[in-house]
Amino acid sequence: MADTYLETLYPTWGQQFVMDEVLFEVDTGHQHLIIFKNGQWGTVMALDGVIQTTEKDEFIYHEMMTHVPMLAHGNAKKVLIIGGGDGGILREVLKHEGVESVTQVEIDQQVIDMCVQYLPNHSAGAYDNPKANIVIADGVDFVNECTEKFDVIISDSTDPMGPGEVLFTSRFYQGIKNCLNEGGVFVAQNGVSFMQTDEVTTTFKRLSPLFEEASFYSGAVPTYVGGIMTFAWATDDLSLKLQSVDVIRGRFEASGIQTRFYTPELHVGSFALPQYVQDAMA
Ligand code: SAM
Numbered sequence: 001m002a003d004t005y006l007e008t009l010y011p012t013w014g015q016q017f018v019m020d021e022v023l024f025e026v027d028t029g030h031q032h033l034i035i036f037k038n039g040q041w042g043t044v045m046a047l048d049g050v051i052q053t054t055e056k057d058e059f060i061y062h063e064m065m066t067h068v069p070m071l072a073h074g075n076a077k078k079v080l081i082i083g084g085g086d087g088g089i090l091r092e093v094l095k096h097e098g099v100e101s102v103t104q105v106e107i108d109q110q111v112i113d114m115c116v117q118y119l120p121n122h123s124a125g126a127y128d129n130p131k132a133n134i135v136i137a138d139g140v141d142f143v144n145e146c147t148e149k150f151d152v153i154i155s156d157s158t159d160p161m162g163p164g165e166v167l168f169t170s171r172f173y174q175g176i177k178n179c180l181n182e183g184g185v186f187v188a189q190n191g192v193s194f195m196q197t198d199e200v201t202t203t204f205k206r207l208s209p210l211f212e213e214a215s216f217y218s219g220a221v222p223t224y225v226g227g228i229m230t231f232a233w234a235t236d237d238l239s240l241k242l243q244s245v246d247v248i249r250g251r252f253e254a255s256g257i258q259t260r261f262y263t264p265e266l267h268v269g270s271f272a273l274p275q276y277v278q279d280a281m282a
Contacts, residue, residue, distance in 0.1 A: 005036060007225075008049035009159065010195065015051070015225050017044060023118045028110040030163045035118045041223060043119055045086060047111070048162050053086050057222045058122060061189075062088035063262035064219035065231060068270060069152045069187045070096050071251045072240045076151035079103070080179060082139035082167060082188075084156035085111030087123025093154070094126050095257045103133045103150070105142040107163050140166040143175025151181050155188035155232075160199065168199070170206045176234070177210045185235040190216065193277050195226035200280040203232050212236040216277060217270040219261070230277060231270075241271055 003022070007014040019036040023043065026033050031048045038044050042055030053061070066089055070076055079093050081104040093102050106112055112134070115122055126132060135142060139155070153176055158164035166172055167188070176186045191199040193216075200216065207214035211234040218228040233241065249264040273281075 005034070005044075005046065007046070007051050015223070017041065017051075024114050026110065028108050030108045031158070033108075033110060033114060035114055044223075045115060045119060047158055050159055051223050052158065053088065053119070053122065054223050055119065055121065058086070058088050059259075060219060060261040061221045061224070061229070062092045063259050064217075064266075064270065065089055065154055065156060065187060065189065066092035067252070067257070067259065067262045068217060068231070068267050069154065069185045069233075071248050071255070071264075071267065072243055073152055073183070073185055074243075074251055077101075078148070078150045078181070080143075080150040080153040081105070082143070082153070082155040082157060083107075083164070084154070086115040086119055087112070087126050089154055089156045090126040090132060091122065091124050093152075094129050094131060096255060099131060101131050101133060102129075103135060103148070105135045105137050105139045107136070107138050109136050138163070138166065140169065140172045140175060143172060143179050146175070146179050148179065149181040149184075150179055151184045153180060153184070153186045155186070157189060159191065159196075168203065168206075173206050173210055173234070180235075183237045183240075185233065185237070185240055186211075187217075187234075188232040190230045190232040192224050192226040193218070193228060193230040193274075193280070197276065197280050200230060200277055201282065204281045207232065207234045210234070213238055213241065215241065215271070215281070216273060218273065218277075219266075219270060228274070230273075233271075244268070
């Protein structure tokens with residue numbers, strides 16, 4: 001009987017995976033890292049008991065976390081990624097030909113190394129791209145010490161626990177504010193709102209004093225269980241979220257990027273939030 005992996009994000013409920021083969025497992029010094037094969041989801045990576053990414057559904061999350069801010073901005077040349085060790089966000093950002101440089105700040109080199117080895121299609125060579133600048137550091141320190149400014153900042157972090165906890169603090173968001181160019185936009189994975197509703201409230205309260213607009217958009221990622229995942233959105237340019245489908249479609253078609261989940265209609269529609277999420281933004 002093959003071993004099973006039980007996600008422990010929630011104390012009284014969770015998804016489990018049959019592990020057909022464990023490819024790698026280690027305590028990296030920052031977090032527990034395991035990569036295993038599963039018949040339904042392909043190769044799966046988990047950190048500290050929480051599913052991070054699977055071969056089968058990664059495109060949904062990486063496309064929505066990248067192309068919504070990138071196409072809303074429309075002319076991003078300098079991009080910052082916090083976290084993102086599996087390389088999926090980096091891969092998608094580099095599909096935008098106008099990007100001149102992408103800086104990725106990841107705390108755990110072993111996540112990068114093991115994902116390149118066991119989940120090669122996530123980064124798909126992105127780590128070797130001359131536009132990519134990989135920094136191994138704590139994201140909260142980087143954004144508070146950085147003198148560079150960026151057009152789009154994407155926080156692709158773990159949940160607010162362990163090393164990821166600092167990436168949901170006011171200190172981190174203040175650092176983001178310091179690093180964002182005029183007209184820039186910050187987005188972040190902000191949990192599955194039906195299950196982690198408090199994260200909507202907390203993030204909204206911490207972002208609102210710093211930005212003209214703090215809001216969310218959403219996407220449904222099958223292995224982030226419990227319903228839609230909400231992505232935090234923060235900018236001083238109120239026009240970015242209001243682009244029409246026609247404008248977004250024009251930019252999307254001009255980009256030549258092929259997607260499997262993202263569409264301009266989904267982009268615009270993803271800002272429409274369920275009432276319980278709106279109620280949590282108080
Ligand atoms: N898509 C996943 C999700 O939504 O939960 C996140 C994937 S990615 C693997 C999360 C990354 O955040 C990991 O590589 C982890 O090492 C990194 N990370 C956690 N805390 C960090 C910190 N303080 N600074 C930089 N990277 C961090």
